Amino acid sequence: MVFGMICSALGPSIPWLAGNADVSPEVLGWLPAAQAVMCIASGLASSLVAYVPRRFHHRMLFVMMLWLGGFFALLPVASQTLLALVFTYGFQVLPRPWIGQMTNLLVSELYEDPSLSSAAQSFNQGGFAFGCVIMVLLEQLSSATFGTEVMFYLAGGFTALSSLLFLKLPMLDDKPAPTSNAPRCSQMPSCFTLTCSGLGILAVGLEVACGTWLITSMTQIGFSSGTAAACNVTFWILFAVSRLVLAPCICKCLRPRPAAMVIGGAAVAFLSCLPATVWPHYLPAIFIAVSGVAVGAGPTYAMCISMAKERRELTSVDSAMFAIASSLGAGGVPFVMSRILAFFGSTAFFPTLTCMCLILLVFAYLVDRVSCASSTSEEQSDVEQAVEEEAPKPAAPVVPPIVWTFWEQGWQNAPALCQACAESWECANPDLSIRKISAADLPDLLPELSMWPRLWELPPAQRSDLVRLALLEKFGGVWADATLFCTAPVLPWLQALKARSDDAAKDFFFVFDRSDSNTWAHDPFLKYKLMISNWFFASTANHPLVAQLFSAMREEVTRTSVPYFCMHNIFRVLLEDEANRRLYDQVPRVSARHPHLLEFELGFSTSAVGAAKELLRQSLEVAPMQKLTHKILQENFLMPLCQLFATHSSMFAKLCRRRISNKEEVGETHEELRHWEKERKSKVLASWKTFLHVPTASEEEATLEQPNSE
Incomplete structure (x- = not known):
């Protein structure tokens, strides 16, 4: 908040400083330019904070805040000449990148969850925005009573006094130091971090340019100083509200991706500026533009930091890049705006804002598209690297070498699609025991449960x-739904995943994560906020999470009404226990988006080409399986599906040849094959209808789209 007070004081005081220096207000555009030059050098140097022991961080902040307030109080004295003013202002902004990057880095360490991290960053930047509001009000109060000069002394003194608070805070060594704070200055920022920093420059520049030149432009257009000041106060208040309240609430409740927040905010700002571009003398149009920029672009800088944190843990170098970006935006963009206003006049203010919002919108959209396209490749590289690292080491199976797959009515009655999926596990995993079981096998395997x-x-x-839970608790191994198609050996893949978490642990548990499904192209169950996908499990026998989940679910299903997503709800409740949460934190995270790619993103396209085909290939290498369904696929889907997959895996090609050759041996034509599968499908769907309407199911559950019964 105090930092925001000092950084935002330039805009309201430009007319007063220009009068003291006897220059036009546009000439003071050199002050932001001086800020940009100083902050580039200071921002690059601020990455050295990684080498400063944590016990000195609060003392550093004390010195920097003292420096900031002291030089700010000297500005009225230096404003007699333009050269002295530029020189003093340049030294005043010197510690800003250090303060910004230290606070950004500390806040980024608070949460691992992307949505909570985005909310924390927005709230952190909201304190900065609230300081801007205080500064605007303080300038209005002081200029109307004691004069603008007193505002500099009050703000400088308050900043210096506030710096004493850092001396009262406990040393950071009193707590375990986060691993992200280890010196990593030698690690260069990634291209994606630099791109997000570029977005940060545009975002900060947009808001600061608006706040800096709004009063000057409105008064020169013809509005009274009181009206211009009221619009300026409105801008900073809405700016603070968007960061302190609106963005954190959206992040916590709706859990959008940071990139979606940036794109949406830029769109709001762009559309809001259009009326003022057409009618610059119409006060309601100006009010809409000011409000839209404040609300839309306000959280953008914080979201840019969260976008980078989504990719990898922020280092001090990454944080320094954002500190430089903030300073460049706050200095460079207002300077460019001052040159435009000096050349075209004040009527160019709102058209320029509109163009800046449009550039931010287009840039953010392109960054998001490139990010989505490359994220799959990065996950693939991580898995491949882990596989390569583990390849030379002979390791015991991560779970018992059993694959359980279940069709209740008997596999002789299962659809051809399910039989093909079972064969895919046999083809891809010749060293594993593929146990294709039905209801008739349960008395031998699970006698106590089957007699319940x-x-x-x-x-x-x-x-x-x-x-599935009873089998995994008793025997361990892999559970695969009957419509899960396997493309590669599963145990080496699981071993690679284990190596990414804790290779020394005796127990192992894995389930696909779907907490990021709000970022998928499509998820029909998004509103249920499912954490996991339960069509694939891998576990050692008697794993605590499996045992507790089975016990809790067995108790839950004794109730009169059994929710369809009963297992998912119980799993979420189990994680409220701290010990269970620690166990789940050890589970390697692989997004269920990859096995759902063919269903949710490609729409079961059997003629996928180009980018879609490449995307499927990448997902199959990240997670060697695809979740299918026997309910909505056409009768002639199976053979084209195998032909599509055959280009990605020799296992698919082998399976495709085997199934076709089997049908040819018995003399079945293509039409006979379609008729054969249609009969199987009709028989299974007919049996399903007897299970969908049971007394224990609520009406809502009965109408809910049900997955297959495997």
Whole structure:
């Protein structure tokens, strides 16, 4: 907040400083230029904070805030000449990158969850914005009573006094130092971090340019100084509200991607500026533009930091880049705006703002598209690297070498698609025991559960959930739904995932993560906020999470009404326990987007070409399986599907040849094959109808689209 007070004081005081120096207000555009030059050098040097022991960080902030307030109080004295004013102002901004990058880095360490991290960054920047509001009000108060000069002394003195607070805070060594604070200055910022920093320059420049030149432009257009000051106060108040309240609430409740926040905010700012561009003398149009820029572009800088943090843990070098970006935006963009106003006049203010918003919108959209395209490649590289590192080491199986797959009515009655999926596991995993079980096998495998009467009263989906958990608790191994198609050996892939978490741990548990499904192209179950996808599990026997989940679910299904997403709800409740949360934090994170790619993004396209085909290839290498469904696929889908996959895996090609050759041996034509699969599908769907309407299911659950009963 104090930092924001000092940084925002230039805009309201430009007319007073220009009068003291006997120059036009546009000439003072050199002050932001001096700020940009000083902050580039200072920002680059601020990355050296990684080598400063944490116990000295609060003392450093004390010295920097004292420096900031002291030089700010000297500005009225230096304003008698333009040269002295530029020189003093340049020294005053020298510690700004250090303060900005230290606070950004500390806040980025608070949360691992992207949404909470984005909310924290926005709230942190909201303190800066609130300081801007205080500064605007202080300038109005002081200019109307004691004069603008007193405002400099008051703000400088308050900043110097506030610096004493850092001496009272406990040393950071009193707590374990976050691993991200280790000296890593030698690590250069990634291209994506630099791109996000470029977005930060535009975002900060847009808001500072608006706040700096709004009063001057409005008064020169013809509005009274009181009206211009009121618009300026409105801008900074809405600017603070967007960062302190609006953006944190959106991040925490809706959990959008930071890039989506940037794009949406830029769009709001652009559309809001259009009326003022057409009618610059119409006060309501100006009010809409000011409000739109404040609300839309306000959280953008914080979201840019969160975008970079999504890719990798922020280092001091990364944070320094954002500090430089903030200073460049706050200095360079207002300077460019001053040159435009000096050349075209004040009527160019709002058209220039509109163009800046449009540039920010287009730039943010392009960055997001490139990011989405490259994120899959990066995940693929991580898995490949882990596989290469583990290849020379012979390791014991990460889980028992068993794959459990289940079709309740018997595999002789399963659709051809499900039979093909089971064969894919056999082809890709010749060293594993593929256990294709049905309801008839449960008395031998799970005698106690199979004799429980309540089990057979449940809907098939919940019955299948209990079966998979009971099998994994008792035997361990891999659970694969009957419509999960495997493309490569699964145990080496699981071993590579384990190496990414804790290779020395005795127990192992893995499930696909879907907490990021709000970033997928499509998720029909987004509103349920599911944390995991339960169509694939891998676990050692008696793993605590599996055992607790099975016990809790067995108790839950005794209730009269059983929610369809019962297992998911129980899993979320289990993680409220700190010990269970620590166990789940050890689970390697792989997004369920990859196995769902063919279904949710490509729409089961059997003629995927170009970028879609490449995207499928990348996802198959990140997660060697695809989740299919026997309900919505056409009868003639199976063979084109195998032909599509055959280009990505020799296992697919082998399976495709085997299934076709089997059909040819018995003399079946293509039409006969379609008829054969249609009969199987109709038979299974007919059996499903007897399970969908049970007394224990609520009306809502009965109408909910049900996955297959494997």
